[in-house]
Amino acid sequence: MSRLARLGSGLGWGGASTVIVAAFQLVFMAVMARLLEPADFGLVAVANVALRFLNYFAQMGVGSALVQKPELERGDIAAAFSVSIAVSLFCTLLAMLLAGFAGRFFSMPDLPAVIRWLSLGFVLSGMGTVANGLLRRDMHFKRLAINDAVAYVFGYGGIGIAMAVSGMGVWALVGASLSQTLLTAGLGYLGAQHPIAFVHGRAQRNHFLAFGGKYSLIGFLEFLGSNFDAMLIGKTLGDSAAGLYNRALLLANLPVEKPANVLSRALFPVLSSLGSQQRDKYAIGLQISVIVTGSYAFAVAGGISAAAPELVAVLLGEKWAASAAVTQILALSVGPLFVSHICGVTFDALGALGVKLKIQGGALLGLICGLMFALPYGLTGIATVIMIVESFKMLASLVAAASLLSIGRAVMLRIVATVLVFGGSSWGAVQLAAQLVHGFEHDIVRLAFEVAAGASGLILSFGLCRYLLASLQSVQWLLSRFPRLSRVFQST
Structure with a gap:
């Protein structure tokens, strides 16, 4: 095979x-x-x-x-x-x-x-x-x-x-x-x-x-970066606040975490088997993985952010209502988080652990400084810092990966623009639906309308982004191996 x-x-x-x-x-x-x-x-x-x-x-x-x-x-x-x-x-x-x-x-x-x-x-x-x-x-x-x-x-x-x-x-x-x-x-x-x-x-x-x-050292720094907020909340705001934050974080990450982990678990052994000299295949693998994972993560996370009040009400119940505002902000960090994760898988497969260590160390330093400033603003302030730090970490990871694999700046800009369009379209479509069904009595009915709107936004996003993607060498490589996919790009 x-x-x-x-x-x-x-x-x-x-x-x-x-x-x-x-x-x-x-x-x-x-x-x-x-x-x-x-x-x-x-x-x-x-x-x-x-x-x-x-x-x-x-x-x-x-x-x-x-x-x-x-x-x-x-x-x-x-x-x-x-x-x-x-x-x-x-x-x-x-x-x-x-x-x-x-x-x-x-x-x-x-x-x-x-x-x-x-x-x-x-x-x-x-x-x-x-x-x-x-x-x-x-x-x-x-x-x-x-x-x-x-x-x-x-x-x-x-x-x-x-x-x-x-x-x-x-x-x-x-x-x-x-x-x-x-x-x-x-x-x-x-x-x-x-x-x-x-x-x-x-x-x-x-x-x-x-x-x-x-x-393990890199994993430890990643742990600190992803858990320092929870430690700070548990220490300063108590177990109830920690519970609200934990459920908000789970709700924001759940629909993206599992699919992204599936890709990384399959991608790492495949890339590791290539050998360090096949940089062109690493570059293609990275681009396709970021496009697929990033587009999905940004789209779903954008929809979760816009639909957070209804999601919390339907899935968790009334006693968790205070976590809705936190979920709205944390969801916006999910797309950058998993794009960084895909870049990290490539660094691991190449053995470029030093690059990954520098990025993670810088992100951790920024996070600690930001959280110290945001603590007086409560859970929403902490969530905002998480979103900002993850965004900068994503950009640093993409720049480092592009440099390591000789991927052009214009190519990476197209990929970043694609995932942002997916996220923005999904968020906008769900937000519009939320306004239209605001007067409906049942949370589950409002949520159903918002999910349908998010799906429509996803389709619209792809219609726009295929023009950005069609000329990329990595996409052309993929289409050459899966000719049926070329029908999607025929009109571009």
């Missing part, structure tokens, strides 16, 4: 899994929001933020190192498994020791117990890291997609809702998380079934430690 066919297979199976998971996630979110209190979600959100200080080092980039390594030698799997288990055990013990400090720092007496139980997820995940890395390396996208769907639906959803109905409060969220992690690891091992061995050479272990160390 060609690389393009494998990428298509990954997107197909990943897309199917995403549709299933997203549908169940909407249901689970609505059910859990009515069974639990904002403080429950806030407590787990703060616990997860605290644990993510260790999470990226717990994984040590082992899975990505397995995918990126050109050739696997004898002992590599044993080295990877040894590093994964040892580091994840260390991080679990460290988290349990430091849980009390986190509880005192955030002034949340129930937080230490939640952290200690959730930290077991490090070990559970570490047991499946090598297996899932091998499945990604061998591009077994079908099995990965099925595993993800089964783990979420039966692990998180089944266990979580059962515990919530039983009145277990915050522990329903803890049980849901651990169950999903356990199922993901177990199903991954059933698919790869690699030897459970620890005998390996020092050079092999050092390879995973060296690549994984830098990879």
